[in-house]
Amino acid sequence: MDIFGTIAFAISGVLTALSKRLDPFGILIIAFVTAVGGGTLRDILIDANVAWMRDLTYVYVIFGSTIFAVLFRKRLGYIRRSLFMFDTIGIALYTIVGVEKGIAAGFHPIICISLGTITACFGGVIRDILCNQIPIIFRKEIYATACILGASAYFILLKTAMPLEFVVIISGAIVFTVRLLAVYFNLSLPTIYRKDELEKLDE
Amino acid sequence: MDIFGTIAFAISGVLTALSKRLDPFGILIIAFVTAVGGGTLRDILIDANVAWMRDLTYVYVIFGSTIFAVLFRKRLGYIRRSLFMFDTIGIALYTIVGVEKGIAAGFHPIICISLGTITACFGGVIRDILCNQIPIIFRKEIYATACILGASAYFILLKTAMPLEFVVIISGAIVFTVRLLAVYFNLSLPTIYRKDELEKLDE
């Protein structure tokens, strides 16, 4: 199941790289970074072994997804909806993985929630930095917010007598559902800017 | 005292994020990164535990400062002077903390001076990269230079018979004073460009 997330993130990296007209090597790097960047940052922060360096499955999956996405880039428009599904499953899974790695390393729940969010979101942040644009998740979408809500639910549910599998499934489903509803109804975080502030952008 | 620096850096992050019209989550991330980025990079480089992951005080302080800065952003113009004071105390403290962590880990003085400067300056560098602008400290102000001077003074004073508390206070005061004077008298590093070089910027 983890593989679905990796595939979706790799493909989203390829699509961004294509829009910047990078060469094949650049595309591969961006795909790689998008798929493993969040987990790598998490592993460095908690001083754990970096996952993809010890398990080559990630490397093969990213390589395969990249070739697929480049070859079928014309068609990917039609399957954008299924891609979005993969991506949403991906952030749900990555969030839970990050939270659980944080718990295993003995961190406070707030830090574990941060680690879950980092795992799910920072691959995309690094992708956007390498492509020289302000990270999209800072600006428009309810993306990280879904991760924070799901990761918080994980800890609330842990305090009930619920078996662990249910905790995982429900909190993952919360990430998934919040993100799905946000995109469906085009929701974003409430703006904190007044109209006149938005009109005259500083600088 | 360390807290003043964290507050000032968090607020400076919020102000930058507001000027880029980021959403609330983006603002929080930028505030966080500005406040802990330098220390995190230092801890990763010397392979130590990342401070904010083990001590939640940082997280609470940054959260509080962010909410404060967003709510009172109109008024912050009036208190820019006090903000600048916090910031300057902040870099002085962060420089000394970085130097002392380097000494504790057994590094050469030159590396310790670098670690002090990294602790004080790189939160701002990461903030600027995430906001897609060339880091301001590379271009205009005597900022890192103040850190380097204070950190160097730390080692010179250590060689005297002076008690450690005085070494800390004096070298911190040097960072503070150099930075203060530089802003007061609008000093910057001597330019290395001739006039004709500055006129025709390449590219």
Next chain:
Amino acid sequence: MDIFGTIAFAISGVLTALSKRLDPFGILIIAFVTAVGGGTLRDILIDANVAWMRDLTYVYVIFGSTIFAVLFRKRLGYIRRSLFMFDTIGIALYTIVGVEKGIAAGFHPIICISLGTITACFGGVIRDILCNQIPIIFRKEIYATACILGASAYFILLKTAMPLEFVVIISGAIVFTVRLLAVYFNLSLPTIYRKDELEKLDE
């Protein structure tokens, strides 16, 4: 020999920083990051001690190269060819160093090839990010490709009965030669974009 690579990378950092009109401190940082960035990222990923923090030779060499490059920046145009030679020797050496560090840490050949490429290329990537431009190696040149080919050759040659010194020399020479021929004949990776795709750049 490792020193040649450090010098060349530091000088290339200075030239980029000069073109962005950074101040002396900014130039020094960019020179430093270009020269040690790739190795630092490698050491963090494999959880090894960061090389330049334990061996000050790097620091002195980078400092000297930066002063030299700033003073003689007018003349550097004339010696661009020799600079290119240093740079090419540099990536060849850095690739092999990265591969061997990966082997010593017990990683799979594919990961070691990545580590060699990261060592040789990511200093330049970080330089370009700090200077707010899309990393050049993602777009135009056969640069990383040369590293990947040489690093792959290393493993193929290791399986023969060849003595280790020859493996090192031949695989290093492959990086060097591929890069040299690519620049000489102005080769780049085959484009994957059709003509109409290149004409209308998205966004």
